[in-house]
Amino acid sequence: MTLWRLEWLRLVRTRRVIGLVGVYLFFGFLGPITARYLEQILSSFGGDLELVVPDPVPADGITQYVGNAAQIGLLVSVGIAAAALAFDAKPQMGVFLRTRVRSVRDIIVPRFVVMAVAVSCSFLLGSIAALYESVVLIGAIPIGWWLVGSLLGALYLVFAVALVAVVAARARSVMLTVVVSIGVLLAMPLIGLAPAIGEWLPSHLIGAVDGLIRDQTPGDYLRAGVVTVFLTAGGLWLAVRGAEQREL
Amino acid sequence: MITTRSLTKRYGATVALDRVDLAVTRGSVYGLVGPNGAGKTTLLGILSGLRRATDGAVEVGTTRVGVLPDTPLFDDWLTACEVVDLSLRLTTGESNPERVAAMLAETGIADAADRAVGGFSRGMLQRLGVAATLVSRPELVLLDEPCSALDPLGRREVLDLIARLRGDATVVFSSHILADVQEVCDTVGILRRGRLIFEGPLENLLVGKARPQYLVRLRPPIERVVDSLQRVAWIDEVTVVDPERIRVGAADLETLERELTPALATAGARVVSISPDAPSLEDVFLEVIR
Numbered sequence: 001m002t003l004w005r006l007e008w009l010r011l012v013r014t015r016r017v018i019g020l021v022g023v024y025l026f027f028g029f030l031g032p033i034t035a036r037y038l039e040q041i042l043s044s045f046g047g048d049l050e051l052v053v054p055d056p057v058p059a060d061g062i063t064q065y066v067g068n069a070a071q072i073g074l075l076v077s078v079g080i081a082a083a084a085l086a087f088d089a090k091p092q093m094g095v096f097l098r099t100r101v102r103s104v105r106d107i108i109v110p111r112f113v114v115m116a117v118a119v120s121c122s123f124l125l126g127s128i129a130a131l132y133e134s135v136v137l138i139g140a141i142p143i144g145w146w147l148v149g150s151l152l153g154a155l156y157l158v159f160a161v162a163l164v165a166v167v168a169a170r171a172r173s174v175m176l177t178v179v180v181s182i183g184v185l186l187a188m189p190l191i192g193l194a195p196a197i198g199e200w201l202p203s204h205l206i207g208a209v210d211g212l213i214r215d216q217t218p219g220d221y222l223r224a225g226v227v228t229v230f231l232t233a234g235g236l237w238l239a240v241r242g243a244e245q246r247e248l
Numbered sequence: 249m250i251t252t253r254s255l256t257k258r259y260g261a262t263v264a265l266d267r268v269d270l271a272v273t274r275g276s277v278y279g280l281v282g283p284n285g286a287g288k289t290t291l292l293g294i295l296s297g298l299r300r301a302t303d304g305a306v307e308v309g310t311t312r313v314g315v316l317p318d319t320p321l322f323d324d325w326l327t328a329c330e331v332v333d334l335s336l337r338l339t340t341g342e343s344n345p346e347r348v349a350a351m352l353a354e355t356g357i358a359d360a361a362d363r364a365v366g367g368f369s370r371g372m373l374q375r376l377g378v379a380a381t382l383v384s385r386p387e388l389v390l391l392d393e394p395c396s397a398l399d400p401l402g403r404r405e406v407l408d409l410i411a412r413l414r415g416d417a418t419v420v421f422s423s424h425i426l427a428d429v430q431e432v433c434d435t436v437g438i439l440r441r442g443r444l445i446f447e448g449p450l451e452n453l454l455v456g457k458a459r460p461q462y463l464v465r466l467r468p469p470i471e472r473v474v475d476s477l478q479r480v481a482w483i484d485e486v487t488v489v490d491p492e493r494i495r496v497g498a499a500d501l502e503t504l505e506r507e508l509t510p511a512l513a514t515a516g517a518r519v520v521s522i523s524p525d526a527p528s529l530e531d532v533f534l535e536v537i538r
Contacts, residue, residue, distance in 0.1 A: 001330050001333045001334040001337055001343075002334075002337060003338070006323075006326075006334060009325070009326070010323065010325070013325040014325055090321050091317070092317045092319055092320055092321035093321050093322065093323070095296075095298060095315060095317045096317075096320065096321075096322065096335070096380070097338075098297075098298060099296055099297070099298065099313065099314075099315040100335060100338035100339045101338055247293070247298065247299040247300060248293065248298045248299070
């Protein structure tokens with residue numbers, strides 16, 4: 001039993017992996033259906049009211065997916081990541097781990113990596129589902145741009161996990177870790193409403209797949225991508241440092 | 249194995265440890281006792297590296313330290329076997345199923361080896377904690393109230409386990425159960441309000457406080473007997489313990505041993521039993537911390 005296997009077992013035995021993959025896949029399949037049949041769905045609720053909805057384009061399915069992934073998917077991801085990264089929330093568990101490793105880094109790194117891989121892969125699976133259904137129901141999507149955009153979206157989620165690690169190293173409970181992390185992640189798009197700032201923020205990346213298959217170019221996400229990589233690395237360093245300074 | 253000099257820990261204005269000079273010799277079993285809030289857990293936390301001292305110095309003569317908190321907890325979806333295996337792997341880098349199985353057997357939870365620990369009672373978790381702490385054969389074992397949740401059988405097994413460590417490992421354990429400390433420890437440290445008010449061999453503590461006493465059980469009524477014994481010149485003290493027992497003390501043990509029975513006969517006492525009354529650690533502890 002290693003700390004890497006421990007994290008894998010945490011995902012599998014607690015069935016969190018099902019929740020994580022399930023939520024992204026659900027919205028991956030739901031998004032294109034909603035986009036394709038939006039007019040019919042609205043008509044069924046509209047009674048005699050005549051609704052005029054523009055014909056869907058393939059990117060609409062991805063737009064719907066990204067919208068849900070950025071909200072519900074992010075919330076689930078943060079909750080699951082916090083449950084793994086806030087290992088001092090129950091001090092006795094913290095004592096068990098901390099007194100058996102040379103550095104607290106040995107505890108944090110496997111948790112961060114496993115969670116980051118699980119969250120980003122779940123997002124990518126949902127994105128594949130959205131791509132497949134959009135192509136089938138609506139029309140072709142430029143695969144290359146979709147892939148680059150999806151990877152940038154996954155990078156944003158890796159950043160979100162690093163943020164959770166930073167907060168968990170200071171917060172005393174899983175719930176507080178979730179609340180503070182979500183607060184910071186929700187504040188980011190609000191700050192990003194100012195265009196000059198928005199394109200530098202990690203939150204800009206979550207919509208990259210949608211933007212790239214419409215009219216954006218990778219250059220539009222370059223600054224946010226570079227900032228996100230640095231913030232993620234810095235966040236991981238901060239998380240380790242914060243956990244080292246904590247007393248149990 | 250452990251030396252602290254003027255070890256001090258403050259939490260804001262509260263002084264949790266006040267200039268503690270601790271000396272734990274290699275291979276000894278050291279009992280740390282004291283009332284709630286005396287600083288036992290803080291001291292163990294500093295020795296295990298989980299807390300930092302505000303002032304003073306700590307020297308621990310090994311990096312192979314096993315730590316058991318008072319209420320051990322583990323991920324409840326792990327099996328007992330996996331917990332002990334994880335502990336061994338993290339501390340030594342090796343996997344040894346035979347050693348894990350032996351440790352589970354030694355702590356009496358072999359039957360539950362493949363059960364998820366989420367269903368374990370507090371006593372079983374404590375046994376598992378002991379197994380996970382000792383599996384890697386640490387040179388220094390820090391145990392915080394290791395028997396607090398155990399039934400008499402479990403307590404007996406864990407105390408035997410600790411006693412067997414003597415010589416092979418150095419053990420420091422805190423306990424509220426002074427009988428446990430008296431049974432397995434060779435050295436005792438008494439903490440009171442963050443200060444180490446006594447440290448030394450258990451015999452020194454007990455002998456220093458010992459005075460010749462006998463506990464006598466009588467058929468009631470005992471008032472006339474007590475009155476008669478109080479008039480005997482060589483008897484220092486007659487204390488009524490309860491309606492059927494009295495404690496008789498004297499300055500000289502030999503006189504007490506020779507003269508007590510005749511004195512009781514003279515007093516017309518109907519004696520049920522009579523036995524020497526050595527002070528327990530609890531008696532001494534209560535006297536010291538007052």
